[in-house]
Amino acid sequence: MESEFSSQLQSQVFEVLSSNDNSPMEVLFSHLFSREQSQKSHAHAFFECSKRHYPDVLFIKLCFLIRCSPRVETRANAIRVVRFVRICDLWPKLREMAQSTLKGHFLAYLREESSMAVLRMFCVVMGETVREVCKGGKQWPELIEFVLTSLGKTNDEKLLETALLVLANLPRDCRSFICDALKGSIQVIHSSFLSGLASASPDVQVASFGAVLTLVALFSDPSNPGLFHDLLRAMMVGIFSLLRCPQDGYVHIAFKELINLVQEGPQPLRPYMSDMVLDMLQIAENSSLNEEIHCCALRLVISMTELQEFNPILLSLPHETLVRLFLVPMKMLLCVKEDMMQNELKSELDGNTGKINVYKFGLGCLYQLSITLGESKIVPIALELLPHYLNSSEWKMRHAGITMLTVLAKEFSFETQILMEDSLGQVLAKIIELFQDSHFQVRWAAFNFMVIPTTFVQVVQILYHSRLVLAFVAALDNEQNNKVKEQAASAMLFFLKNTLPDSLLFCQDVDIVMVKLLVLLQGNENAKDRSIVLSAFNIVAERSRKVALEHHVNYLTILVEACNDNNSEVKEEAARGIRICAELGSMQFKPFINRILPKLNILMQHPNQQLSENAKAHDIAVSVLGRICVCHRDCIDASKLVPAWLSLLPLKDDLNEAKLMHEQLCLMAARLDKELLGPGNQNLVKIIAVFVEVIGMGDKLATMETVKNMSNLLREFWRTIPRSSLELILLSFNSQQQDLLLSLVST
Structure with missing residues (x-):
């Protein structure tokens, strides 16, 4: 296969790799990790060429720099490059003698390196190297000896942390090899892990968490459950110890390893799940800890709920404990931002920067808890707490209450319980009250609840349609916030589309509805508001022809002008409205025909050449022309x-x-x-x-x-x-x- 790299670059690569002068490599390191694109590209090409044509020379050169360079920065960068060019691509290309020599260098380096920051990076390389050794079916007894010796020296924190990090960074597919090799030394390892988890050094503690996860199979012997029990208890004590550490990063790592332990080795945890939930609740309820720590604690519980084998244990928890658990994500819903609706992009960016969006996280946890606990457990808790939230003087509490109702309505048909308690009307009355809430985000959430296709919403639409119509009209009439007005219009449209066709006949106030919609149509609304209101208007007009006859002259001008709109949905609804007016067959429609036909002609021209988004508007325009041909033939x-x-x-x-x-x-x-x-x-x-x-x-x-x-x-x-x-x-x-x-x- 012909090389993609020039002979000139190959010569340059060999010269740099074989030189005793390390400065060219240091320059290449700085270029590879630079933000300047041209420098980055050149360095990238250099190392790719090295990897292709001189893999053994490249690996040996990098290992030499890792062990022998006097500069910490150079050693760290050499480790980064080893990871960049990938151990799995280089190790198999080395001769057996070179592999043996490098293994010795690696172990010596673990003892010699003075910088723990660099050692922590190198332990990742060690893990990847162990994987390659295991793939070849070879043993590495010197590594086992190093680990056991280092774990035994609990008074040497540097050596202890290094051994723990080597274990913590072992890839999953080679852990069984290490476990088999360490079987005869369980007691020594167990004692060392307990010492590491109780260490005064948070670095040693979090390294111990990772090491326990790697060797969990070693301590999962049913005949000796005390081994795992001691380690788990030490890990939970370690979590509380790390919470007192000024730097949050340590406890985050510890939580991450515990979550991995739940996901990868859940069986040994089953007897301790109840205690772990209580421990996590204690952390999540501690107001002196920050919100991100609360999220870590709840995430650990949620990771348990996602495993079916833990569900029976979770469901057997006392009611009081389940209420406490339910209140944790509800507390997170109080972290809603004041400008959440107006600055939705920022919340997306928060996720991209690694910062937890506590509100969204709490919402997700509420969904997961609802699914796991089920209707029989979660609905009584929700109904118990709902008045406390909806009647609160704090807007964030009311917002959290309607949000909880939305989540549960999506999952359960809990109107059964509400009907049994004869409180459906009371709940609806509270929701209608929230339509006029003093805070715009609460109003928005209340209208959002009414557009969700749930059984609860369907029931209240059927039983209380007249109250809802009046509430929607009042909201549309008084609302000042555009986002909320749009959501209110969407809620009314959803109501109109999903109620029985004759439901409006039992309402008198249909005339008022038409007048309010007409006012909205005449206002300066955005494209989406114009399409929503037009659609609602058209539904009312189709279902109440008598009222439509009284008002259609007033809104025909608006419909005709809306046919020119750039928004395809607006054009569709405008044309559909004209078709409905044409079907009424009134004399008042006839003067508009000469204004309507040119608009229809534009919509109907060359449908195959128009954008697909205009295709429906074309069909509706043809439908309007058809109705004019039938209902107003005397004028054409x-x-x-x-x-x-x-x-x-x-x-x-x-x-x-x-x-x-x-x-x-x-x-x-x-x-x-x-x-x-x-x-x-x-x-x-x-x-x-x-x-x-x-x-x-x-x-x-x-x-x-x-x-x-x-x-x-x-x-x-x-x-x-x-x-x-x-x-x-x-x-x-x-x-x-x-x-x-x-x-x-x-x-």
């Missing part, structure tokens, strides 16, 4: 507009409008509409073509009744059309259409 030149409408069929993108228009076409054809058929029935070929295409799509583009009627009409046309015309029709169709048509008319 039907001989031109009806054939123009026919030429745009069939519709395929807005399936609702497609079914309406294809039904209309079928009815017009059945009554032999003269403008539809055209002079001498010249449009019959097009009509038949549309019928064939619609029928071929089954019930996608038309109802089954319309498909049946179209099929009957085709057979009727076939019997009455002259033979010569039939042949012309068949010639105008492709082979697939011909086959379908012949099969339809022959039955």
Whole structure:
């Protein structure tokens, strides 16, 4: 295979690697870790070329710098480069003698290196090297001897931490090799681990956590459970000890190792889960600790709840303990930011910088606890706590309460319990009260709750639809915050779409609803608010034609202008609104026709060349033209507009409008509409073509009744059309259409 690196670069690489002068390598290190892209790229190419053509020389050079360079920075950078070029790619290319020599150098270096910061980095390299040695099926007895000797010297913290770090950094796939080699020394290792976990040095303590995780299989012998019990207890004591450390980083590492222990070796932990939960609650409830520590403690509990084998133990915890556990994520929900809705991007950036978003973390934990504990456990707790939150004078408490209700409503049909307690109306009354809350984020959360497709929301929509309509109208009328107004409009639209079609008939205030929506339409709303309100207006207009007749003149001007909007959803809803107005057939609509037709023409032009987002607006515009042709024929030149409408069929993108228009076409054809058929029935070929295409799509583009009627009409046309015309029709169709048509008319 031809090299991708030039001969000049290869020569330069060999010269640098074989030189006794280390300064060129130090320069390359600085370039590789530089922010300057050209320097970084050159150094990257140098080491990739070294790795390809001189892997053994590169590895030996780096190892020499690691052990012999007098500069701490050079030793650290050499270790970074070893990781960059990857041990797994270099070690197998070394001769056996070189591997043996390097293993000796590595062990000597572990004893000699004075900088613990550099040693901690090197222990990662040691772990990767052990993996490569194990892959070859070879033993490394010198490493085992080093570990045991170093663990035995508990009075030498540097050597003890180094041995613990070597164990902590062993990859998972070679841990069994080490465990087998250390079986005969369990008591020595156990004693050393206990000493490390109790060390006054937090560095030694966190290294001990990692080492226990690596060798957990060594202490999981059912015949001697005391070994693991002692270690786990020491780890929990160690966690509380590290909490007193001024630097949080240590306790974070310890928690991370405990979580790994839960995920990788859960079985030995089963007898101690209840105690661990209580310990974690003690930490999570401690107000003197920061929020990130609280999150670490709760994350450990959540890691337990994610394992099915722990669920029975969790469910058997006393009610009081479960309430305490539930209150931890609820407390985290109080960390909601004042400007959460207006600065959503910042919360995303928080996640990217490694900083915990406590509110989002608490929300996720609440979901997980709900799933694990189940409805029978979680709902009574929630109902017990809900009044405390919703009736609080603190807005963050009220926000947390409605958020909790949202989470649980998604997971459970807990309206059963509320109905049993005869408090459904009380809960709804509280939610409606929150629609007018003094804080905008509480109002937003309340409206957000009402757009979630849950059984609870469906029940209150059916039982209390009139109260909800009035509450939505009042909110839309009074709301000043645009985000909240948008959410309120979404909640009303969701309500209108999901209640029974005749539910508005039982409300009197429909007229008020229309007036309020009209005011919103006339306001200076953004595109999304305009589309939501238009959609709500259209639903009300379709369900209450009498009220629509009273108001449609007032909003027709708005609808016509909205057809010019850049937002495709606004254009769709505007066109749909005009179609509804056209269907009313009132005399008041007729003066608008000459203004409407040019707007429709723009929407209907070249649908195949338009962006796909405009495809539905095109279909709705065709539907408007169709309704004008039927309901207002006395105001148009039907001989031109009806054939123009026919030429745009069939519709395929807005399936609702497609079914309406294809039904209309079928009815017009059945009554032999003269403008539809055209002079001498010249449009019959097009009509038949549309019928064939619609029928071929089954019930996608038309109802089954319309498909049946179209099929009957085709057979009727076939019997009455002259033979010569039939042949012309068949010639105008492709082979697939011909086959379908012949099969339809022959039955």
